[in-house]
Amino acid sequence: MKSKRNNYAEVIFDAISENEAFARIIVAGFVMPLDPTIDEINELKTIVSEAVTNSIIHAYENKGGKIKLIIESYINEITITVIDYGKGIEDLNRAKELFYTTKPEEERSGMGLTIMEIFADEFYISSKIGEGTIIKVKKYLHYANELYA
Amino acid sequence: MSLSVHLFIKADTLFVRLTGELDHHTSMHLRDRINSLMDKFEIKNIIFNFRNLSFMDSSGIGVILGRYHQVKQKKGILVVCELNSMIEKIIQLSGLYKILVITKDEEQASNYLGVA
Numbered sequence: 090m091k092s093k094r095n096n097y098a099e100v101i102f103d104a105i106s107e108n109e110a111f112a113r114i115i116v117a118g119f120v121m122p123l124d125p126t127i128d129e130i131n132e133l134k135t136i137v138s139e140a141v142t143n144s145i146i147h148a149y150e151n152k153g154g155k156i157k158l159i160i161e162s163y164i165n166e167i168t169i170t171v172i173d174y175g176k177g178i179e180d181l182n183r184a185k186e187l188f189y190t191t192k193p194e195e196e197r198s199g200m201g202l203t204i205m206e207i208f209a210d211e212f213y214i215s216s217k218i219g220e221g222t223i224i225k226v227k228k229y230l231h232y233a234n235e236l237y238a
Numbered sequence: 239m240s241l242s243v244h245l246f247i248k249a250d251t252l253f254v255r256l257t258g259e260l261d262h263h264t265s266m267h268l269r270d271r272i273n274s275l276m277d278k279f280e281i282k283n284i285i286f287n288f289r290n291l292s293f294m295d296s297s298g299i300g301v302i303l304g305r306y307h308q309v310k311q312k313k314g315i316l317v318v319c320e321l322n323s324m325i326e327k328i329i330q331l332s333g334l335y336k337i338l339v340i341t342k343d344e345e346q347a348s349n350y351l352g353v354a
Binding site: 107109110113128131132135142145146195196197198199200201203204207 | 240259261262263265266269293295296297299300301303304323324328331332
């Protein structure tokens, strides 16, 4: 059964590095009323930070553009969608490999997508060359508690 | 929340104390600050103190790894200390714990490098 959506936020901002912290603050502020654990907040902040950073560096190659961040909450569930309209990812399977990066000279670690996959409960990515990339993650809050409730 | 960087040198070791958040934006500033000191002074080892670091993502791993390669060229050692559980998780994931020295605090790190 699909649970009812409780809350929705949509923010569009410039793809500049100053907005990495801004995106994290939006997510943290949005989930606060749901009484998440510190770990849950930190994991969500990390996920959004990685996604937004990828859009800035890779999708727009530091030349700027727009990023759309959508956050939705259900009963015990948060969905975060990060959309850019940049150059798109050529080889998704390679991009997902741990430590694979197209920008080693910028000291990129190649861990972004792996970290998102690990910290999220569900992770989707779709990309089209010349059109952009959509990353969608789902995270269950208080999941461990629910199991024993 | 931004990142404030406190740097000082003792013998041949650079101490890096970070307060705030280490992401792609703040990592560029941190890298430039460290590199300008590495260019001017004889620095062999680096100690990163994460005691007051409240956030770090994979951009932080990139900076640490970059500095590791620099000190390795000088046959030096890179030590990180005061990791909170979240930063520890990301460092574990990166495999960095295999090539770095991780200590509890700065004192332990200084003792390890003989610069206490």
